[in-house]
Amino acid sequence: MNKRPKLNIPKTRFEKLFDLVATLVFLAWIGYLLIVWGQLPDEVPAHYDSAGVVDRWGSKWELLLLPIISCLLTVFLAFLEKHPEWHNYLNLTETNIEFQFKNSRMLLNVIKNEALLFFAYISFQSIQVALGKASSLGFAFLPIYLGILFGSMAFFIVRSVKNK
Template sequence: MNRPIISIPRTEVEFIHTIVSIAAILFTITYLVMTWTELPNSIPIHFNSLGKVDRWGSRYVLFILPLLSLAVYFGLSILAKFPHKYNYPVQITAGNAKKQYLNGRILLSWMKVEIVVLFSYIEWRIIQTALERLSGLGILFYVILIIFIMTIFNYLLRMRK
């Protein structure tokens, strides 16, 4: 694999995704800290396919999603620096490298923001359910999940064209 290594400036979309991702992570951590003393010792830690609670556990589990969000954010941010290393559905040439690399990088950017927002939403719903303000994951969980899957398919189709 002898692909060209080229420098492509960050796009406005990537910049906006960075802002939204950081805001979502900060919201999650802030909300967790603000509600910590109100939380019961046992909170929902798993939901069935209908979004209903089917397992309870320690409130310390709430630290997992913010940590995963940080790992996803930093991991995908680092990966975005190496678009010549990605797997593409087409052969990369000098003529299509810039377009393919940009598509690949923006796909990662969308994935990063969507995953971080999804994790923030799940954390918020868990806390709301534990505080008995809401129940379960709600329909928005499935909407975000469908958008995530559609984003991946959309960019894979773009790369094939």
């Protein structure tokens, strides 16, 4: 298939629900940031090492970077979600094209929303550290984050390969 058709495949209930949850978390994140802004010290955690310990402090204005990055990433991935005909496939045929498009779109949906949720968690934890209510992201954060992210990718890749 050199020229792939554009199929109109409605979003699944799962995709709609995950988008809704991520949107609500994003709005709560921005709301929380606005509420605590006046209480934040001038310096807040700006970077963490692989063990989740703060290894650089920066201006509280740096806390605005994660919501901005999340917003840009979400818009970009949502745009790509709408165009599964642009994605790369290993075994695309006329009989499995609808499944493959939906599977690829769901992969992007999951990655998009997981990234937003993880960025929100990092921002929340950074605020907690800045306010003296926590000391780090936690040692388990990085392995959990990577496990969920790569586990999700593996799940959808395996589904794609199995559906020849």
